[in-house]
Amino acid sequence: MSQEQLVAAAYGVFLAVVLAWIVIIAAKLSRLERETTELAELARRRRDDG
């Protein structure tokens, strides 16, 4: 590998890890949003049941 490719690899690794972190957090946010909707539905049913 040339020196230029190694410099690109070092910065690329950093970028890849940050992007992977963003994907993981986005997945977590989606799960939290889904769970919040389920809980809201559960609370609504309990309220309607009296």
Next chain:
Amino acid sequence: MRTANPSVPLLAAIAVALTGAAVVMVFFVAPEDVDQGISQRIFYVHVPIALTAYACFGLGAWKALRLLWTRGERYDLESYTAIHQGTIFGALTLLTGAIWAKASWGVWWLWSEDQLVLFLVLFLFYCAYFMLRFSLEPGARRERISAVYALFGVALIPVSFLAIRLAENFIHPTVFTRDGPQMDGSMFGAFCVAWAALLLLAYVMYRVELLGKRTDANLRLLRETLTS
């Protein structure tokens, strides 16, 4: 009494702006190193990442100390999150360091280099933190044991940091000496901006992850209450 924290979106915007400024300074302002050539530019990402990893581990230890001191439950999650961030940045330090080693020395790793081996030991020590934490039942006992472990880990940081200066035969470069930084003013400026960007980025990641974990815990409590 708790002080108001700056907002995460604002901090994230500043981190992005600083990262952009760092990229411009590293590739367009800082001159090319006479000895190492273009591979020296890895310094601007590798060293700030390593220092940020130390800062995260230090923050984790500080929160652990607060937990042991005040018994405040929230510090457990804060300490755990900071150590998690430190481990991510620690892994990045090893990866970018290996790439720089290949560029400068022609090898990916040198077992004879105390600095590299000690950082690996530090990294593995914090990896073991997660094994310890998740092998225990959640509760006060796990919080205390995790906090004590996090405090022990912080003792390795000065050893790892000073290893390069204590080693007799080393080829790992020493940039910061008692006479100050051994580099050109614009190189030092690029380094400072890159480090500030990474520190802020790590702090934003810490805050976002903490928000997620707290929301997760609150939702679990809410589910238990609603289904009981």
